[in-house]
Amino acid sequence: MSKKITVSKAIREGLLEEMRRDDKMFIMGEDMAVMGNVFAITTGFLDEFGPNRVIDTPISEEGFLGMAVGAAMRGMHPCVELMYDDFVTVCADPLFNQAAKLKYMSGGQCSIPLVLRMPMGSGRRNAGQHSQSLEGMVCHFPGLKVVAPCSAADAKGLIKSALRDPDPVVVFEHKLLYAKKEEIPEDEDYLVPIGKANVKREGKDLTIITWSREVNFSMEAAEKLAAEGIDVEVLDLRTLVPIDWEAIKASIAKTHNAIIVSEEVKRGSYAGEISAQIAEELFDELDAPVERVCGLNIVSPFSPVLEDQNFPHPDDIVKAVKRVLNK
Amino acid sequence: MSKKITVSKAIREGLLEEMRRDDKMFIMGEDMAVMGNVFAITTGFLDEFGPNRVIDTPISEEGFLGMAVGAAMRGMHPCVELMYDDFVTVCADPLFNQAAKLKYMSGGQCSIPLVLRMPMGSGRRNAGQHSQSLEGMVCHFPGLKVVAPCSAADAKGLIKSALRDPDPVVVFEHKLLYAKKEEIPEDEDYLVPIGKANVKREGKDLTIITWSREVNFSMEAAEKLAAEGIDVEVLDLRTLVPIDWEAIKASIAKTHNAIIVSEEVKRGSYAGEISAQIAEELFDELDAPVERVCGLNIVSPFSPVLEDQNFPHPDDIVKAVKRVLNK
Amino acid sequence: MATKKKNEKYSKEMLLDFYRTMVRIRTFEEHAAECFTKGMLAGNIHLSIGQEAAEAGAFAAIQPQDYFTSTHRGHGHVIARGGDPKRAMAELFGKKTGYCKGKGGSMHIADMGKMNHLGANGIVGAGQGISAGSALASKIMGDNSVTVGCFGDSSTNEGTFHENLNMAATWKLPLVWFIENNCYGVSTEIHRVTNTPDLASRAAAYDVPFAVVDGTDPVAVYEAMTTAMDHARSGKGPYVVEAKVYRYQGHYCGDPAVYRPAEYMENALANDAIEKLGKKLMDMGIKEAELEEIKSAAQAEMDEAVKFADESPYPDPSEVTDDMYTADNERCVAR
Amino acid sequence: MATKKKNEKYSKEMLLDFYRTMVRIRTFEEHAAECFTKGMLAGNIHLSIGQEAAEAGAFAAIQPQDYFTSTHRGHGHVIARGGDPKRAMAELFGKKTGYCKGKGGSMHIADMGKMNHLGANGIVGAGQGISAGSALASKIMGDNSVTVGCFGDSSTNEGTFHENLNMAATWKLPLVWFIENNCYGVSTEIHRVTNTPDLASRAAAYDVPFAVVDGTDPVAVYEAMTTAMDHARSGKGPYVVEAKVYRYQGHYCGDPAVYRPAEYMENALANDAIEKLGKKLMDMGIKEAELEEIKSAAQAEMDEAVKFADESPYPDPSEVTDDMYTADNERCVAR
Numbered sequence A, B: 001m002s003k004k005i006t007v008s009k010a011i012r013e014g015l016l017e018e019m020r021r022d023d024k025m026f027i028m029g030e031d032m033a034v035m036g037n038v039f040a041i042t043t044g045f046l047d048e049f050g051p052n053r054v055i056d057t058p059i060s061e062e063g064f065l066g067m068a069v070g071a072a073m074r075g076m077h078p079c080v081e082l083m084y085d086d087f088v089t090v091c092a093d094p095l096f097n098q099a100a101k102l103k104y105m106s107g108g109q110c111s112i113p114l115v116l117r118m119p120m121g122s123g124r125r126n127a128g129q130h131s132q133s134l135e136g137m138v139c140h141f142p143g144l145k146v147v148a149p150c151s152a153a154d155a156k157g158l159i160k161s162a163l164r165d166p167d168p169v170v171v172f173e174h175k176l177l178y179a180k181k182e183e184i185p186e187d188e189d190y191l192v193p194i195g196k197a198n199v200k201r202e203g204k205d206l207t208i209i210t211w212s213r214e215v216n217f218s219m220e221a222a223e224k225l226a227a228e229g230i231d232v233e234v235l236d237l238r239t240l241v242p243i244d245w246e247a248i249k250a251s252i253a254k255t256h257n258a259i260i261v262s263e264e265v266k267r268g269s270y271a272g273e274i275s276a277q278i279a280e281e282l283f284d285e286l287d288a289p290v291e292r293v294c295g296l297n298i299v300s301p302f303s304p305v306l307e308d309q310n311f312p313h314p315d316d317i318v319k320a321v322k323r324v325l326n327k
Numbered sequence C, D: 001m002a003t004k005k006k007n008e009k010y011s012k013e014m015l016l017d018f019y020r021t022m023v024r025i026r027t028f029e030e031h032a033a034e035c036f037t038k039g040m041l042a043g044n045i046h047l048s049i050g051q052e053a054a055e056a057g058a059f060a061a062i063q064p065q066d067y068f069t070s071t072h073r074g075h076g077h078v079i080a081r082g083g084d085p086k087r088a089m090a091e092l093f094g095k096k097t098g099y100c101k102g103k104g105g106s107m108h109i110a111d112m113g114k115m116n117h118l119g120a121n122g123i124v125g126a127g128q129g130i131s132a133g134s135a136l137a138s139k140i141m142g143d144n145s146v147t148v149g150c151f152g153d154s155s156t157n158e159g160t161f162h163e164n165l166n167m168a169a170t171w172k173l174p175l176v177w178f179i180e181n182n183c184y185g186v187s188t189e190i191h192r193v194t195n196t197p198d199l200a201s202r203a204a205a206y207d208v209p210f211a212v213v214d215g216t217d218p219v220a221v222y223e224a225m226t227t228a229m230d231h232a233r234s235g236k237g238p239y240v241v242e243a244k245v246y247r248y249q250g251h252y253c254g255d256p257a258v259y260r261p262a263e264y265m266e267n268a269l270a271n272d273a274i275e276k277l278g279k280k281l282m283d284m285g286i287k288e289a290e291l292e293e294i295k296s297a298a299q300a301e302m303d304e305a306v307k308f309a310d311e312s313p314y315p316d317p318s319e320v321t322d323d324m325y326t327a328d329n330e331r332c333v334a335r
């Protein structure tokens, strides 16, 4: 049994179901209560759960994320939204020095069951401070788990898993996916496990390793390539930490070629991390260099003609695949 | 003509000479004026330049780094110190969303000639919030230049170049280098150009790409390896952005093998970025996989027996070299 | 009544200037909104309609040598400062002729050369540090300029408010913070997330003087800002002015603002600054035709701005990597 | 005089308890300092000598069900809360028997089970958010506990002070902030970087009540903290207490503190809290021998703690990757 809903609706359902089953969970962020979120993720929540569990914050990100850490240490399950992932700069300490570290530094005395949702991604003409894809930065801090779903079903399933996870989980939600309508299972307890990649498309010539919105672009590229007789596998990581290394290994062992596609600034990207791991461990499997298809090493520009050059489109992926395969 | 001084003294000289030649320059940070810095980098500066140009701040990192950005936009040359690079989490916005971006976002209207000095690195038993090596995170943000010297001469020469550079430059200074005494040229105008690597040791079997304190460990490893007949080249990057790609290329074209050594958390490290670039562009030059020798994917532990496992020692480097060379 | 008497201190010309600026701001915003609705613009825009009097009054107190920072809701500041509506509109369109060559857009207009405009900013609160830093630069260089940080009510809950005002107070920086309090940060009514009736009153925690004024009265704002600027310029340190204003539209253009009670807009319209000042001017003997003339001149001016923006070329795609670095741009961007 | 009268309200037993706690804190610190000087410890330590009375007084007002956060200068809080000096000392030594199994060290002692100690913290100001969050948890869960955030004067200049106090005030959280004002952040005298004589007075900006007390008088601190705790527990929201104290040593153990004028230490010694309270107790009829007995008991206890720490094993190197994640630790750490 399945139904068709938007990605934002799917996230909403995931949050709603977990709010109902877990009375330690609460939601906190800017415009989450009275407005029900700028992307309508939490409309109606305030009425159902009241102001103690659905909290409109002032614009004080470092403050309220710090509070979420403290509440999590006390056994609550805070689900915090940062309006855009770009704003992680104003609350980096509670995330990177507190949520990520306090379990370890206390010798394992506490868990920090905190979920931080961060809308991300470019393409909305929001310019340089509202368009970044900062998953690479977050993945660099041990102590955090990181997921980045591309579909309605994964978004719901992963957010539910994140909310049940005892560790801090950062959820990257691409803003341009929110309005996408997709099939999703009816099952109330539909979970997507953290740490499990998804072979979106099987193929034998090359593996495209990707996540979030670029999965869709990679699928488009795969169709185009198929028309030219090139058969690529699209591996949607879904979770970035812990990475599903077995899935990457299995796929590359089959295809012997890989590219990594993400919207990140290329320099210092998580795409680079994956490439380095492949170099370290699967070197002998490779027939050709691993390429990355990422954003440029620039600030995200506002003007559409400029911004469109700053994240990978299906044609960029097609070109990279052909380059790697020498076709 | 040369003299022997500590790295901290060399940095002090660099700052002092530039303060004397550039009256737009000022120094700002915690305990920089009356105390002359916790590592004695600025003793005497307050007396010579007065409180307008050597400023003790309150513990308000986001505030004073934001002010430095504003002052730089007005044509001043602020040199800011963050007491430890770990605290970049409490001032990430002025660095990543402002200093790095405002030139581009304004269509090039301004330069931000800001220098941010950040002591970094582990080994001082300072535990998880005072021991990180966060250069990878900083390199991920376009708009910043990044240097990480390993010697007294480079520290002085690079800091002077940084202070004369029109762009924001982040200087990573390893705390355990400060007390090292080394030869340094007497020349008042000794500059080390930003963007130029240094072949610390020539070799033909493998290239160790590294920076900061790990250069010294790599040199030690190279000695040990030489005794076993393995001849490695040690390439000290010195500057991380812009990276000296020509130097990397030339070295690998000669040795056909490489490892990258840094103190960073391995996952998402800049070491990974370099490995990915090598995979992309020098794949055909390589005889063996590129390994990274980095920190573990953990929070830096306090206890010496634990901390010592969390950054690469010469023996770890020796082992990695042998693994790559199959010896 | 009191207000009326006070206004008699000011010449008709000055009040007409306020009126003209206010009308020009509103007309610019209405044009921008129309372009947005028609899909001519990319991204979002945040409009200053309802805040015109505060902006006109405040900027009349700012000297040419002074500097300022702005926010995501920054078009009004550009107009009030005497910026070029053509280049502003072109920036909203993402055109090469825009203030930032199309790289910044509505939220990032800056004009460091002519306007001493240190930039609108997409990060709430970021202008607090930048404005304080500009004031620090003035203090170090010993010039005679004051920096004005303009921002909204809700940005006062960012930690930078506290950090930067404390430093500015301690170091007696020539800084004025101008808060346009429209009572909302997106959907969140400010009094649901703060504990005091006013925001400027927080300045007392740092022994900084402040004023709270009716932001629908340009004269009241002008007077408060003049006091503030004089204070800051004379070396006495920062000053905070809060102007109570209305934000007619929702947060961004197109936001239906259903989160807001109906009375908010009723009050807003009952206090419409342009209407109020128009009436006052007519009481003072200005002909309605003269006011209409101002309005139609603004219409023509903004029609022209839209035309200019619309007809301007987009940046060349090759410009995408320009302007990242002042030195060694190519290498820094390459890898 | 006034103080003396006030003290008569309190039993000898209570004052002796303060005295005992104060002596134990000082003795712990002296032992830690000696171990540091001898090179038995790794890293830095920050001592609470001079702040004992404030800590003893404050923690006497805190109930078992209450929570607290601490800072880099946190040993005294552990002792005052009734923590185990053995495990605390072992943590300073980086031993497996330490509160954090040697993973945290001096700056990170926590004891979430017994002491409700949510952790010392190496990031100045971080405890402000964590303590407020713990108070939020109490409010949501409806339990009867108050959370006390302990921190130093200079941490009040971090933006989190403003952000979290504003939220705590608005949401009426059961939160008390306890500022130990020793006038210095490392070398920086607080009045060189703030504009007001007191710091707690900033609470007024959020309509939060506050008190400023003599931190060398445990009774004064106890009374202020009792008022604060009652206020917070009764649902009226946060309260800020500032205790003026002295930091005898420099910032960290071994810092010669040359940046400090000589009068600072003269005043400190003239106001030594242990001496003052000892005199008072003797005035009340306590024998000197009894006080000496307390001191030698503390010596023995802390000797024992050092011995325990010294003889405890280091963690096994294999533990280095343990405790990073609660679920799936191995995979998350592997790559």
Ligand SMILES: Cc1ncc(C[n+]2csc(CCOP(=O)(O)OP(=O)(O)O)c2C)c(N)n1
Residues within 6 Å of the ligand: A030, A059, A061, A083, A087, A090, C046, C072, C073, C122, C123, C124, C125, C151, C152, C153, C154, C155, C156, C182, C184, C185, C186, C247, C251
């Ligand atoms: C650090 C940060 N947090 C959140 C946002 C999202 N945001 C943009 S404007 C805004 C509301 C600002 O309110 P206010 O300061 O009152 O200005 P107004 O919009 O009313 O002019 C919010 C929450 C942001 N851009 N930056």
Ligand SMILES: Cc1ncc(C[n+]2csc(CCOP(=O)(O)OP(=O)(O)O)c2C)c(N)n1
Residues within 6 Å of the ligand: B030, B059, B061, B083, B087, B090, D046, D072, D073, D122, D123, D124, D125, D151, D152, D153, D154, D155, D156, D182, D184, D185, D186, D247, D251
């Ligand atoms: C965010 C941050 N900035 C700076 C530091 C370095 N630092 C550690 S303690 C300290 C001084 C703190 O002063 P105060 O809050 O008064 O506490 P005290 O040391 O006097 O107990 C500083 C600057 C830090 N640990 N974290």
Ligand SMILES: [Mg+2]
Residues within 6 Å of the ligand: C152, C153, C154, C180, C181, C182, C183, C184, C185, C186
């Ligand atoms: Mg507002």
Ligand SMILES: [Mg+2]
Residues within 6 Å of the ligand: D152, D153, D154, D180, D181, D182, D183, D184, D185, D186
């Ligand atoms: Mg202090």
